[in-house]
Amino acid sequence: MAALQLEKQRGRSAALAIAAVVIVLGIPLWWKTTETYRAWLPFSEISELDSLQLQLSVDIEVVFSRGTLTPEQQKRFPHSHVNEKEHQVDAKTGLRYKYETRYRTATIMEEDALNQPTAAEADLSLHMLSESSCGSVVVYVIPGSSTLLPEDVKVYVGQRRTALLRSPPFKSSWNLKEVLSNLEMDVEQVVSTMSFAHQDIVAALSDRVRMTKVTKESMTDSMRAIKSSPGYEITFSLLNPDPKSHSLHWDIEGAVQSYIQPLLNKLAPIANFSVDSQILYYAVLGVNPRFDNSVSAYTLSADSLSHVINPVEARLGSNAASSNPVLNFLLYVPDAHHSPLFIRDHGKREVPSNAFHSPRWGGIMVYNVNEMYGPETERPVDININMSKVMGVFLAQLRLMLGVQHTHPPTGFVLQSPGSAGLSDWELDRLLWSRSVENIATASTTITSLAQLLDQIGNIVINDNIAQQVSSAVTSLQSAVAELEAGNLAFALQYSREAILASERAFFDPSLLHLLYFPDDQKFAIYIPLFLPMCVPIVLSLLKIVSEAKKRRADKQAKSD
Amino acid sequence: MAAHRSGLSLVCILFFSSLAHPSNCDTLEKANDNKAEKLSISEVNTNGGVAGEDLNERQWLSTDVEVDKSDGSKNSETLTPAPAKDQFQEELVIRPLHSGDIYASFQFRTLWDTDFLREGQKVSHYRLFPKSLGQVLSKFSVRELHISFTQGFWRTMQWGQPFIPSPPGAELWVWFHDTVSDVDGNWKELTNVLSGIFCASLNFIDLTNTVQPSASFKPLGLGNATDHRFLRYATLPREIVCTENLTPWKKLLPCGSKAGLAVLLKSEKLFHSSFHSQAVHIRPVCQDERCTSKAWELRQTLNVVFDLYTSGQGKKEWSLFKMFSRTLTEACPLASSSKVYVDITDNPEGELFELSPATPLLSQAVVLGDRRTYSVFDLSRAETFGQLRSLNLLLRWKGDSGDMLRPLLHAERYVAGFGLQTGEIHTVIYNNHPYRAFPVLLMDSVPWYLQLYIHTLTVTSKSRDNKPSYIQYQPAKDRHRPHLLEMLIQLPPHSMTEVTVQFERALLKWTEYTPDPNHGFYVGSSVVSALVPSMVAMSTNFTQDQPLFSSFVPVKEESSYFVRVYTEPLLVNLPTPDFSMPYNVICLTCTVVAVGYGSFYNLLTRTFQVDEPSPPLSKRLANLIRRMRGVPLLA
Numbered sequence A: 001m002a003a004l005q006l007e008k009q010r011g012r013s014a015a016l017a018i019a020a021v022v023i024v025l026g027i028p029l030w031w032k033t034t035e036t037y038r039a040w041l042p043f044s045e046i047s048e049l050d051s052l053q054l055q056l057s058v059d060i061e062v063v064f065s066r067g068t069l070t071p072e073q074q075k076r077f078p079h080s081h082v083n084e085k086e087h088q089v090d091a092k093t094g095l096r097y098k099y100e101t102r103y104r105t106a107t108i109m110e111e112d113a114l115n116q117p118t119a120a121e122a123d124l125s126l127h128m129l130s131e132s133s134c135g136s137v138v139v140y141v142i143p144g145s146s147t148l149l150p151e152d153v154k155v156y157v158g159q160r161r162t163a164l165l166r167s168p169p170f171k172s173s174w175n176l177k178e179v180l181s182n183l184e185m186d187v188e189q190v191v192s193t194m195s196f197a198h199q200d201i202v203a204a205l206s207d208r209v210r211m212t213k214v215t216k217e218s219m220t221d222s223m224r225a226i227k228s229s230p231g232y233e234i235t236f237s238l239l240n241p242d243p244k245s246h247s248l249h250w251d252i253e254g255a256v257q258s259y260i261q262p263l264l265n266k267l268a269p270i271a272n273f274s275v276d277s278q279i280l281y282y283a284v285l286g287v288n289p290r291f292d293n294s295v296s297a298y299t300l301s302a303d304s305l306s307h308v309i310n311p312v313e314a315r316l317g318s319n320a321a322s323s324n325p326v327l328n329f330l331l332y333v334p335d336a337h338h339s340p341l342f343i344r345d346h347g348k349r350e351v352p353s354n355a356f357h358s359p360r361w362g363g364i365m366v367y368n369v370n371e372m373y374g375p376e377t378e379r380p381v382d383i384n385i386n387m388s389k390v391m392g393v394f395l396a397q398l399r400l401m402l403g404v405q406h407t408h409p410p411t412g413f414v415l416q417s418p419g420s421a422g423l424s425d426w427e428l429d430r431l432l433w434s435r436s437v438e439n440i441a442t443a444s445t446t447i448t449s450l451a452q453l454l455d456q457i458g459n460i461v462i463n464d465n466i467a468q469q470v471s472s473a474v475t476s477l478q479s480a481v482a483e484l485e486a487g488n489l490a491f492a493l494q495y496s497r498e499a500i501l502a503s504e505r506a507f508f509d510p511s512l513l514h515l516l517y518f519p520d521d522q523k524f525a526i527y528i529p530l531f532l533p534m535c536v537p538i539v540l541s542l543l544k545i546v547s548e549a550k551k552r553r554a555d556k557q558a559k560s561d
Numbered sequence B: 001m002a003a004h005r006s007g008l009s010l011v012c013i014l015f016f017s018s019l020a021h022p023s024n025c026d027t028l029e030k031a032n033d034n035k036a037e038k039l040s041i042s043e044v045n046t047n048g049g050v051a052g053e054d055l056n057e058r059q060w061l062s063t064d065v066e067v068d069k070s071d072g073s074k075n076s077e078t079l080t081p082a083p084a085k086d087q088f089q090e091e092l093v094i095r096p097l098h099s100g101d102i103y104a105s106f107q108f109r110t111l112w113d114t115d116f117l118r119e120g121q122k123v124s125h126y127r128l129f130p131k132s133l134g135q136v137l138s139k140f141s142v143r144e145l146h147i148s149f150t151q152g153f154w155r156t157m158q159w160g161q162p163f164i165p166s167p168p169g170a171e172l173w174v175w176f177h178d179t180v181s182d183v184d185g186n187w188k189e190l191t192n193v194l195s196g197i198f199c200a201s202l203n204f205i206d207l208t209n210t211v212q213p214s215a216s217f218k219p220l221g222l223g224n225a226t227d228h229r230f231l232r233y234a235t236l237p238r239e240i241v242c243t244e245n246l247t248p249w250k251k252l253l254p255c256g257s258k259a260g261l262a263v264l265l266k267s268e269k270l271f272h273s274s275f276h277s278q279a280v281h282i283r284p285v286c287q288d289e290r291c292t293s294k295a296w297e298l299r300q301t302l303n304v305v306f307d308l309y310t311s312g313q314g315k316k317e318w319s320l321f322k323m324f325s326r327t328l329t330e331a332c333p334l335a336s337s338s339k340v341y342v343d344i345t346d347n348p349e350g351e352l353f354e355l356s357p358a359t360p361l362l363s364q365a366v367v368l369g370d371r372r373t374y375s376v377f378d379l380s381r382a383e384t385f386g387q388l389r390s391l392n393l394l395l396r397w398k399g400d401s402g403d404m405l406r407p408l409l410h411a412e413r414y415v416a417g418f419g420l421q422t423g424e425i426h427t428v429i430y431n432n433h434p435y436r437a438f439p440v441l442l443m444d445s446v447p448w449y450l451q452l453y454i455h456t457l458t459v460t461s462k463s464r465d466n467k468p469s470y471i472q473y474q475p476a477k478d479r480h481r482p483h484l485l486e487m488l489i490q491l492p493p494h495s496m497t498e499v500t501v502q503f504e505r506a507l508l509k510w511t512e513y514t515p516d517p518n519h520g521f522y523v524g525s526s527v528v529s530a531l532v533p534s535m536v537a538m539s540t541n542f543t544q545d546q547p548l549f550s551s552f553v554p555v556k557e558e559s560s561y562f563v564r565v566y567t568e569p570l571l572v573n574l575p576t577p578d579f580s581m582p583y584n585v586i587c588l589t590c591t592v593v594a595v596g597y598g599s600f601y602n603l604l605t606r607t608f609q610v611d612e613p614s615p616p617l618s619k620r621l622a623n624l625i626r627r628m629r630g631v632p633l634l635a
Helices: A002-033 A043-050 A071-075 A108-114 A119-129 A176-194 A198-207 A216-224 A253-268 A302-308 A310-316 A387-401 A423-457 A464-486 A489-507 A520-560 B008-017 B023-048 B052-056 B072-076 B131-139 B183-198 B243-251 B261-263 B320-324 B581-605 B616-629
Strands: A050-066 A078-090 A093-105 A137-144 A155-156 A163-164 A231-240 A247-248 A271-282 A290-292 A297-301 A326-332 A339-343 A355-358 A362-366 A381-382 A413-415 B087-094 B102-111 B141-149 B171-175 B231-236 B275-286 B294-306 B317-319 B336-341 B351-357 B362-367 B370-378 B396-397 B409-416 B423-433 B438-446 B450-461 B472-476 B483-491 B495-505 B522-523 B527-533 B561-566 B570-572
Touching: A002 A520, A002 B581, A043 A423, A043 A464, A050 A176, A050 A464, A078 A198, A093 A176, A093 A198, A108 A119, A108 A137, A119 B370, A137 A176, A137 B561, A155 A176, A163 A176, A198 A423, A231 A253, A231 A310, A247 B102, A253 A271, A271 A310, A271 B131, A290 B102, A297 A302, A302 A339, A302 B317, A310 A326, A310 B423, A326 A387, A339 A362, A355 A387, A362 A387, A413 B450, A423 A464, A423 A489, A464 A489, A520 B581, B023 B171, B087 B261, B087 B396, B102 B261, B131 B183, B131 B275, B141 B183, B171 B183, B183 B231, B243 B275, B261 B275, B261 B320, B261 B336, B317 B320, B409 B527, B409 B561, B409 B570, B423 B438, B423 B450, B423 B483, B450 B483, B483 B495
Parallel strands: A050 A093, A050 A137, A137 A163, A155 A413, A231 A271, A231 A326, A247 A381, A297 A339, A326 A362, B087 B336
Antiparallel strands: A078 A093, A155 A163, A290 A297, A355 A362, B087 B102, B102 B294, B141 B171, B141 B275, B171 B231, B275 B294, B317 B396, B336 B370, B351 B396, B362 B370, B409 B423, B423 B495, B438 B483, B438 B527, B450 B495, B472 B483, B522 B570, B527 B561
16 A cells, blocks of 8 residues: 555656656746847836926027117126026926026127117127127117117127127116116026927827927927928929920029029038929919909919829929938929919918918929910920029928918017028027927937837837837937037037937838737737647646645544644 | 756757748838838837837928028029930830730830949939839949840740740849949849839848859840859749739839820739739940940830730630739820830731721831731820720631730750659750751759759750750759859751759758748749741831830840740749658657666666566466365475
């Protein structure tokens, strides 16, 4: 009997040993061999980026020219003053604006410059004196009696980064603090015009933040501007639906050189631009314009504009050689039977420019040529297109698309038009501010959603190159945030561009899509022939051992009772 | 967590994914869908799903600009413009074939006096030249590009030589500029971009089907490039050509399909034919006679053969309307010349067929070694269209046509042998010239999975060994590059030359099989290129104003003309496994392991106990008998 007991004990321990081997050796081995390769990702740093605290620092220099301050006030002159504002945009995103204002009196050379007859000349000569750094603002306070500005103008914003501010009437009895606080409101207005306004920054954060809190106006502004991207393709297309009647000639090459290129040169730090043009024949609009007897012309109403483009768009084509977003500018010359053609806006008024634009897509201008030839002219008529008229419209549309917003200046402000450069320095700064913030917001959202995705789906293989892209995106993002905090706008933009590039490359890497989906039923269909016969005896014998042990204990208990 | 881990299921997934059908535009669309999906994912992810709705509904806003009207008057008078730097020509040749079929060949040529590859200057303003192709040329530094899509096989023996030959499926050959450093990278990217432009599966071109022929494909345009490192040649014999390839091709034309000859290109008729081939050829050519500067030529050709029985309902009566279900009403207003030619060489007196409307204009051209006469209809002249203002050419056969002259050069190819292990490729080249021998260049590109035994290569003509004067053979590397065999063979007059080579069929990895492996694997056409002795003097003056169809291949000497003949593509069966095999193997192995394991486990955990051995049978029998007898039992 003892031998039998011993034999039973041996069987039991063999079953236990096999179960132990399966659990200790088999399962880890299977685990190891079927593991997907997942490189290490900086998850903790990414989760830090998830809650973003951005600080934007602006250097402001307020220069008092002669005659604005009494000598008494000049004596107790503070050198600098830091003003901070905090906004919590949503639970995870906070903004802090740090305005570092330095006060000083004008140098003799600046005084000379300010003595120029007109504001524009003063602006130019001030610019010659010192080059202010990207993102900074210089405000010259000039005496209230100055003839530099017309009577009703309070502030003049120049082509560079300087503004002239007519000093409000100070009482000489005021102490300096009162003077400065009196000035502060005006300076703040100047700064929000020349560098950034809160709503622009919030609009730039639209990738991260739900739009509910943003006003409608800034929303349309931000929607109109094309998304930030490392490069853009600008395509000018001349649509000639009637080559039988019109033989159109446009000097697009020269026009691009003289009108568009200066603007693009200015914008070079933001993105790479490439410009091309084409002529499309027999390209017709998608809507038949209605003939209006009252003006004896064809009209397109604003409501039907959305249908106009669809048939044309198929022929525009995308750039075969790059994947950057395309901005289309179409010049439509209506055919002889549908001329002239005018566009009516929502208020049924004619649009003077005869042009319209669509956010993030581009613009169209209708160019009527019917007046340029008589009815019995031999067809086709050679027509030269007046490019300065066309390019004026396209340039305005391009500025809208690129997000050089039409700032509505507060009353009493005069904005110097950018002139031949197409873009003032401070407009560029505005763009840099909002683009940097937008890039940071986009890149951080991309990275966090990528990390979330990779965390959730354990099957995705993470290769080393993706890990590298992610970490470089994270470091670039951190540097961009740091540079923004330090007020180095140009560097901040550059880092944010790098971050966005790296993050997009990681997000769209094709290797992430490999073997993403393993249907569970198929997995088990393959495992069952092996697992079922192996596990059933082990589980059964374990169950048996357990039940026997229980029984024995019960017996023992009964015996002891 | 354990549910996510699966190594074995990888095998299964691969199997299922290999079932996805990689044909034609399906995949392209799929790829695009993927991309769109991917993009939309990112949009949702990055936008938090906010902006989506507003963007779909495009907002159109009027643009407020201060318009200066001051200088409007200055420019508004019509000016005589500078002469255009680009010109466009269109042409249709109709050749009635002796078989009763009809051959229509469209050629559209855009000539542009510019240089895409000039240093430092980017060409980015397009007028007649399509922008998409121009961008491709300048981005990838392409010197010459030839791409063709063909459905059906050109029957040389019945139809004679085509104006521009092309092999069945897709063919692409590109000469890159010699400043390109990474030719393979450029080639890969170029094929992907072109597959997007033409909506074709050119993205299946990779190093395993790309070759660099050393002699067969010389540049057709300007420049004497001889370094074949900058040449890439690939064919996809399996490519199916259909409407989705025609539409982007038509979009490259300046007039689209709205005016001119292109109104005839309706896909429902074009693809209801026995042969359809469309091609794009881009090359640099001379700008003028003295050839001082370069111009770029884009030639779009479309060849179609309508069958007597399926399209012509058996009646030997053809008209433009019957062929294309359209008639011509105008020339493309942008074209500097727009002409229709009808080949009437065999019909000088009108005894074979009747052509209406009659045209007094005749033109003679030397094409493919033969002097041909054509009736010309000039679409740029109003009288061509008559009173109906539409031109519907009518061709009515009167009697039975005589026999066609056999083409001087002809080639065919087939696979011989039995079983699934070895085989033999036969290429037969005919020289039908009664008394002249001439050399031909034979180029064969064979995929790596047919392992050629090059020592079995034999060339025989008139049952005598014919030693090729030049052989270039580049052996294949498994999964990396195909075989390339080029030979210069002298064809004796009036002879048949047979080239044979044996091969062994390789066993592929099971993921390398196409979705329908039992259909077989295609091997691209061989290419026979030759300078064939001409019956008449060829015109060597390239810049003379001659019809487009006769001016494609430059003629260097008067006594011969260049011909390229493509053979049939081959369809070879490879040994094909049963594709449920991996799962069966997994199941079987698992079962065997489980059975072995089961008995082992059973053996180990069983409780053994000593049993009283039962007495042997003889003893029991003896005891039974003893009991019956009443004798004491045995112990």
